[in-house]
Amino acid sequence: MSQPNPPQSGPAAAAAESNRKLWGGRFAESTDQLVEAFTESVSFDRRLWRQDIAGSQAHARMLAGVGVLAAAEGEAIVAGLQAIGEDIAAGRFQWQQALEDVHMNIESALTARIGDAGKKLHTGRSRNDQVATDLRLYTRDAIDELADLLDALAEVLLQLAEREADTVMPGFTHLQIAQPVSFGHHMLAWREMIVRDRARLLDARKRLNQLPLGSAALAGTVYPIDRAYVAQQLGFEAVTENSLDSVSDRDFAVEFCAACSLLMVHLSRWSEELILWSSPLFGFVKLPDRFCTGSSIMPQKKNPDVPELVRGKTGRVIGDLQALLVLMKGQPLAYNRDNQEDKQPLFDAHDTVAASLRVFAAMLPSLQVERAACRAAAAKGFSTATDLADYLVNRGLPFRDAHHAVGSAVAYAAGKSCDLADLTLDELRRFSPLVEADVYERLTPEGSLGARNHFGATAPQQVRAAIARARNRA
Numbered sequence: 001m002s003q004p005n006p007p008q009s010g011p012a013a014a015a016a017e018s019n020r021k022l023w024g025g026r027f028a029e030s031t032d033q034l035v036e037a038f039t040e041s042v043s044f045d046r047r048l049w050r051q052d053i054a055g056s057q058a059h060a061r062m063l064a065g066v067g068v069l070a071a072a073e074g075e076a077i078v079a080g081l082q083a084i085g086e087d088i089a090a091g092r093f094q095w096q097q098a099l100e101d102v103h104m105n106i107e108s109a110l111t112a113r114i115g116d117a118g119k120k121l122h123t124g125r126s127r128n129d130q131v132a133t134d135l136r137l138y139t140r141d142a143i144d145e146l147a148d149l150l151d152a153l154a155e156v157l158l159q160l161a162e163r164e165a166d167t168v169m170p171g172f173t174h175l176q177i178a179q180p181v182s183f184g185h186h187m188l189a190w191r192e193m194i195v196r197d198r199a200r201l202l203d204a205r206k207r208l209n210q211l212p213l214g215s216a217a218l219a220g221t222v223y224p225i226d227r228a229y230v231a232q233q234l235g236f237e238a239v240t241e242n243s244l245d246s247v248s249d250r251d252f253a254v255e256f257c258a259a260c261s262l263l264m265v266h267l268s269r270w271s272e273e274l275i276l277w278s279s280p281l282f283g284f285v286k287l288p289d290r291f292c293t294g295s296s297i298m299p300q301k302k303n304p305d306v307p308e309l310v311r312g313k314t315g316r317v318i319g320d321l322q323a324l325l326v327l328m329k330g331q332p333l334a335y336n337r338d339n340q341e342d343k344q345p346l347f348d349a350h351d352t353v354a355a356s357l358r359v360f361a362a363m364l365p366s367l368q369v370e371r372a373a374c375r376a377a378a379a380k381g382f383s384t385a386t387d388l389a390d391y392l393v394n395r396g397l398p399f400r401d402a403h404h405a406v407g408s409a410v411a412y413a414a415g416k417s418c419d420l421a422d423l424t425l426d427e428l429r430r431f432s433p434l435v436e437a438d439v440y441e442r443l444t445p446e447g448s449l450g451a452r453n454h455f456g457a458t459a460p461q462q463v464r465a466a467i468a469r470a471r472n473r474a
């Protein structure tokens with residue numbers, strides 16, 4: 001009698017196949033192909049490989065330290081993971097959908113490489129605390145990267161502000177010409193927004209910088225683990241307090257996407273201004289050709305696609321935040337598979353913000369400011385009417401009366417289609433006898449600007465002082 005062949009099909013074969021899954025012990029049939037494709041995350045979470053390896057190495061060192069693993073096993077795991085990291089970095093690693101996610105791909109490769117010691121790595125942990133750890137490490141790295149990009153962009157704005165401190169442009173309210181401001185002052189206003197954005201990200205970093213590993217599936221583990229040691233290895237400032245919260249909390253991802261959304265809202269507002277300013281109807285700035293694109297039909301077109309796309313991508317990042325909030329809102333404690341859906345929005349927000357910051361920092365230094373056009377616009381629209389009122393107040397007129405007198409003067413000048421500064425002294429004195437010849441220096445955009453000379457205001461002298469303060473703080 002010949003030996004029976006190993007079963008090729010039927011329940012036994014299915015069980016054999018299924019046993020190849022790291023969790024396959026209790027399963028009698030193999031995973032449906034549709035389910036495998038539907039539930040996998042390795043196609044996108046492989047991006048966490050560095051964090052996953054660092055987390056596993058710290059865990060293995062800890063297990064060896066407390067005697068759960070033999071020292072040699074711990075060393076074999078750490079070295080094996082190192083080699084796997086090199087394979088991944090070199091593009092030599094074979095990612096397998098059947099192994100579901102980044103965690104099981106790396107763990108399987110470890111066992112294939114070092115044998116039984118690899119099977120001990122998962123002692124005392126779960127993918128639930130593992131993925132929470134990986135994601136916190138990832139988000140922390142993302143914050144550090146964005147903080148550096150924000151620093152670089154803030155420096156670009158300081159240099160622009162310095163270059164254009166004396167450039168007069170119209171300041172707007174309701175998009176109507178309001179009062180002259182310094183172009184540099186406007187750049188520093190943009191800078192304030194991203195200084196806050198950076199602080200917001202770093203604030204979120206403080207809260208996320210706690211180690212969830214050791215929470216295991218949800219309740220902790222029976223092994224004598226040393227969480228503080230792992231935390232210290234991975235640069236976490238503390239360990240999380242509660243195992244149930246640790247495996248289910250994604251607040252840090254929400255906070256990150258919220259900070260990214262607000263940051264993008266700021267870039268989107270700048271974009272809107274750049275788009276308006278570069279339109280020939282404004283003509284305040286020219287964007288460098290290499291940052292613009294043309295039209296396939298209209299030969300004359302030079303389109304501000306970069307700011308338009310930044311404005312457009314803002315919607316995506318707000319969508320990423322929305323996705324995370326809605327992802328979380330229905331989840332009972334503790335870990336649910338829903339959470340696998342946290343990664344793509346988080347990665348997308350990170351990528352989109354990083355790319356937007358990079359392109360802005362590259363584009364803005366070559367922003368050509370059309371100073372004459374800015375000044376001409378600043379002189380339009382009775383932008384110094386408030387200065388005339390303030391002039392009268394200085395000579396003793398109550399502000400309300402001054403406001404009324406200047407209003408009448410504006411109506412008169414508008415009737416003559418000229419500006420306040422074009423009226424003769426006699427004409428101006430019809431509205432108030434307090435007007436003297438020295439009024440004209442106050443009616444120029446430069447006079448208006450220079451007169452607003454206190455902390456936080458737009459006088460070029462104050463713009464320079466603000467730049468100096470910013471440099472001292474850095």
Ligand code: ARG
Pocket residue numbers: 041045101127128131337339340341
């Ligand atoms: N890929 C999973 C995720 O991203 C890892 C955790 C899976 N845990 C589990 N018990 N199935 O969330």
